[in-house]
Structure formats: C-alpha cells, structure tokens
Amino acid sequence: MRQMDGLLHAILFPEDEIDLIETFEMNGSFIHESLTPEQEQWVQQFTDRALACEDAEERRQTLLDMEKRMLEEAQLLFLFHGRFQLAAPPAYRGVGISPHGWIEFKEVWRD
Numbered sequence: 001m002r003q004m005d006g007l008l009h010a011i012l013f014p015e016d017e018i019d020l021i022e023t024f025e026m027n028g029s030f031i032h033e034s035l036t037p038e039q040e041q042w043v044q045q046f047t048d049r050a051l052a053c054e055d056a057e058e059r060r061q062t063l064l065d066m067e068k069r070m071l072e073e074a075q076l077l078f079l080f081h082g083r084f085q086l087a088a089p090p091a092y093r094g095v096g097i098s099p100h101g102w103i104e105f106k107e108v109w110r111d
Helices: 017-025 037-052 056-072
Strands: none
Touching (some): 017 037, 017 056
C-alpha cells in the first residue's frame, strides 16, 4: 500500500479520542497502512503522549498537533474537514449523531 500515489477515502473522526487513536494506529486502517516505519514511530509517540495527559484539553491539543504534522508532511490532505451540528424541534428527544455520522432513529421519541 505504500507504493500508491494517493487514496481518496472518507473518515469520520469521532469525538472519542480512543477511536481517533485507533484510526491512526490500527492495523488495516488506510492511514496506518500508508505510514512509513519512521511515521509509525512518531504517531506512536504522539498517541502515547496524548494517552498520558490527564487533562482532556491537553490530550485533544496533542492529537491536533499530530494531525497538523501529518498535514504539513502531506501525509494527509483534507478535501473536506467539518463538524456536524444537529437541530431538532424541542418535542423530539434522543436526537443525535452516532460516531459513524448517522442519526440513530431507534433512539428518537416524541413527547
């Protein structure tokens, strides 16, 4: 996989840091499989540093620094980078977006 010129792939980054770390470290993920051994090493260092942070904001900033470095080295190129926002009438309860970007209709009810 390291021999390709590029890969167009959609990744939904969840709000949970553990899921984000798995995206970068899990064998089989497109990002992980495209890393060189040196990049794998510094990704491991960043994620270890993030996991060692007791403060959630510091942990988030460490992961953002890792993302920034990957962008600077052109390891990643975001064609679209955004966040979901959801609004629903107040009578509807349980409306939310799953970590995979879907509305969980089975969780929605109306008062």
